[in-house]
Structure formats: structure tokens, C-alpha cells
């Protein structure tokens with residue numbers, strides 16, 4: 012291998028490595044896991060809704076709106092990670108009708124406040140990974156992330172991304188969120 016080729020290869024490896032590290036904060040390293048374990052090939056998000064309100068707690072489903080719903084991410088990036096989704100199994104924002112779009116963002120406004128105050132987060136990451144290339148683990152069903160951030164969690168994430176410990180049980184936070192959803 013020529014020197015320049017070797018340099019290019021090293022550069023590529025370094026870039027891959029840094030992208031992977033950045034990705035640890037945002038990349039759906041856990042949702043990728045769920046996507047690889049589909050429920051009989053059904054969409055995991057649609058399945059939560061279809062299973063009915065009596066299963067909402069075990070499905071971590073927090074609120075059923077008219078056109079959208081809110082649930083906790085069962086494989087959270089940080090404790091208290093919430094998702095907002097349309098019932099409609101669509102991939103992109105443009106596929107939402109006006110009412111659904113309005114409710115989607117109304118729920119975001121409402122839940123970012125509940126999340127921040129309930130878990131005493133220092134800040135939030137809010138966003139959509141639209142499409143597989145953008146990092147969506149389950150790209151076929153649009154979802155908005157609300158990820159609480161805690162002081163010091165970046166160090167924790169970058170050093171322990173694969174062995175992250177969720178410090179409060181999902182159901183404890185679920186109950187806390189429900190009691191604060193008034």
C-alpha cells in the first residue's frame with residue numbers, strides 16, 4: 012500500500028471512529044436493537060397502540076391523543092426518554108395532515124415541560140431522525156424524541172455507551188410522568 016493510500020485509510024478510520032462517538036449521544040443504538048427484534052414483523056409502535064389501553068403501562072404508553080400518542084422509549088438514551096408519534100404509520104412529516112401535525116407539536120410542547128420538570132433535567136435534546144440514513148432505528152414510523160440531559164451525562168455516555176445503566180426504573184419514571192400529566 013502506498014503512503015497516501017495508507018494515510019487516507021487512517022483518516023477514514025479516524026472519521027468513522029469520531030462519527031461513531033458522536034453518534035453515541037444520538038444514534039439509536041437501542042432502537043436498532045428493537046428493530047432487529049420485531050413483534051412478528053409488526054411495527055413495534057403500532058403494536059403498542061393496538062394492544063389496547065389495558066396494556067398501556069407495560070407498553071409505557073403515556074397518553075393517547077386524538078391523532079397522536081406519547082410513550083417512553085423502552086431503550087432510552089438517558090433516563091426518562093419520551094417519544095411522540097402519530098397513530099398513522101408514516102415515515103415523514105409531510106405525510107401528516109394538518110390536524111395531526113398540529114397535535115404532534117402540541118404534544119411536544121406539553122411533554123417537554125412535563126419531562127424537564129419531572130426528572131429535573133438540566134436540558135433536553137428534541138428531534139426527529141427522519142430516515143435510516145439519519146439514524147432512525149424504526150424509520151417506517153415517524154417519531155419525535157425528547158431526551159432529558161443531565162449534567163455529566165455526556166462523559167458517561169461517551170465512556171460507557173454500551174453498558175449504560177438506567178438509574179431509575181422505567182416504570183418509576185412512567186408513574187412520575189403520569190402523575191405530572193394533568
Ligand SMILES: [Zn+2]
Nearest residue numbers: 054057100152
Ligand atoms: Zn407503525
